[in-house]
Amino acid sequence: MSAKESAPQLTQDQTEMIVLSVLSEGPSYGYAISKQIAARSEETFRVGASQLYPLLTKLEKQGLVSTDWEEIKSASAEPEAPGRKRKWYRLSPKGERRLESRIAAHQRFTAIMNSFIAGPSGAAS
Amino acid sequence: MSAKESAPQLTQDQTEMIVLSVLSEGPSYGYAISKQIAARSEETFRVGASQLYPLLTKLEKQGLVSTDWEEIKSASAEPEAPGRKRKWYRLSPKGERRLESRIAAHQRFTAIMNSFIAGPSGAAS
DNA sequence: TGCAATATATCTGAAATCGATATATCATAA
DNA sequence: TTATGATATATCGATTTCAGATATATTGCA
Numbered sequence: 001m002s003a004k005e006s007a008p009q010l011t012q013d014q015t016e017m018i019v020l021s022v023l024s025e026g027p028s029y030g031y032a033i034s035k036q037i038a039a040r041s042e043e044t045f046r047v048g049a050s051q052l053y054p055l056l057t058k059l060e061k062q063g064l065v066s067t068d069w070e071e072i073k074s075a076s077a078e079p080e081a082p083g084r085k086r087k088w089y090r091l092s093p094k095g096e097r098r099l100e101s102r103i104a105a106h107q108r109f110t111a112i113m114n115s116f117i118a119g120p121s122g123a124a125s
Numbered sequence: 126m127s128a129k130e131s132a133p134q135l136t137q138d139q140t141e142m143i144v145l146s147v148l149s150e151g152p153s154y155g156y157a158i159s160k161q162i163a164a165r166s167e168e169t170f171r172v173g174a175s176q177l178y179p180l181l182t183k184l185e186k187q188g189l190v191s192t193d194w195e196e197i198k199s200a201s202a203e204p205e206a207p208g209r210k211r212k213w214y215r216l217s218p219k220g221e222r223r224l225e226s227r228i229a230a231h232q233r234f235t236a237i238m239n240s241f242i243a244g245p246s247g248a249a250s
Numbered sequence: 251t252g253c254a255a256t257a258t259a260t261c262t263g264a265a266a267t268c269g270a271t272a273t274a275t276c277a278t279a280a
Numbered sequence: 281t282t283a284t285g286a287t288a289t290a291t292c293g294a295t296t297t298c299a300g301a302t303a304t305a306t307t308g309c310a
Contacts, residue, residue, distance in 0.1 A: 011134040012297080014238070021241045031257050040245070041237045050299060053259055072257095072306085084257065084306045103242055110235055112166045113139070116146045117228055120165070137266075156288050175268055178290055197275085197288095209275045209288065 012055075015047055017102040019055060020091065023065065024099055027090035030056060056089060064095035137180075140172055142227040144180060145216065148190060149224055152215040155181060181214060189220035 010018070022033055030052055037047050047055075059065045070086040091099070135143070147158055155177055162172050172180075184190045195211040216224070 009136040009138060009298090011136060013134060018238075018241050021244075025244055029257080030259090040241065044233070044237055046299090048299060049257090049259070050261090050301090051297090057259090086257070106238065106242070108169070110238075112169055113143075113231065113235075116143050116165065117231070119146070119150055134267090154288080155290090156286095171268095173268065174288090174290070175270085175292085176266090182290090211288070 010045060010047070013102065013105070015051065015055060016059070017099065017106060018045065019047070019052070019059070020064070020095060020099040020102065023089055023091040024096065027088050029070075029086050029088050033089075059095070060089070062094075064092055064098050065089045066092050135170060135172070138227065138230070140176065140180060141184070142224065142231060143170065144172070144177070144184070145189070145220060145224040145227065148214060148216040149221065152213050154195075154211050154213050158214075184220070185214070187219075189217055189223050190214045191217050 018037060019033060022028060022036055028036070030049070033056075034047055034049065034052050037045050056065070060067055066089075068088045068090075070088055072084040072086055143162060144158060147153060147161055153161070155174070158181075159172055159174065159177050162170050181190070185192055191214075193213045193215075195213055197209040197211055
């Protein structure tokens with residue numbers, strides 16, 4: 001079928017910036033990050049699992065985030081049960097620096113975009 | 126090989142908005158549009174021929190721009206010579222409306238992006 | 251007992267990107 | 281004269297990206 005219709009479209013860099021900025025507020029994990037981006041953008045931005053997990057893996061390889069596995073023990077299940085696993089991501093100092101440079105780049109980008117909207121002499125119609 | 130390194134990346138919608146805004150200042154043609162985008166963005170945005178011409182064709186099919194061919198007569202060549210051809214694009218009323226809706230969408234987009242940068246409560250670190 | 255939500259992760263068909271290529275004219279300099 | 285670079289339009293194709301579907305598994309609730 002492929003409805004497609006509305007294509008908000010985020011570039012790779014923009015998606016990375018958003019994920020890093022979410023993590024700059026504190027450690028989080030994949031599912032929560034995805035939900036938070038959707039909620040905070042009122043469903044305008046949707047970063048699904050198929051984009052998010054490869055991205056998080058890339059960020060980890062680049063040393064921008066560090067990770068820890070959490071073993072979620074079920075209260076009702078037997079103590080022997082393996083339980084659900086949750087992978088936490090936290091921003092590294094290198095990741096913080098990357099975020100800041102992404103924000104700077106974004107602001108340059110936005111300024112240029114606005115200059116095109118405004119026209120060559122800033123004249124409005 | 127694929128150097129790639131720096132990926133400024135514009136989404137389709139962003140590229141369309143920029144091209145339409147350039148045309149809102151007056152009729153132009155492919156090569157000039159490409160050069161103007163590069164110049165006005167100080168080489169930050171590069172919309173090459175392989176992206177621009179398919180886009181212009183699409184805009185033409187959608188009735189957002191109208192086109193005219195110009196026959197460029199060479200001064201020194203024989204009058205019989207066919208000469209170079211230049212295809213002019215001008216924004217249609219429908220294109221003007223599209224541009225305005227693209228600008229509105231861009232501003233909504235930018236507002237959300239800024240809200241992620243600012244954090245959930247607008248608190249700066 | 252089944253269903254929805256939580257949770258991580260990959261697969262895959264379709265689409266987008268962008269350098270390279272193709273074609274052709276024009277101006278300038280070697 | 282001829283070669284080079286700029287002008288000018290347009291397509292090709294290898295690689296990358298996208299986003300839905302799929303896979304696996306746990307948890308909570310009706």
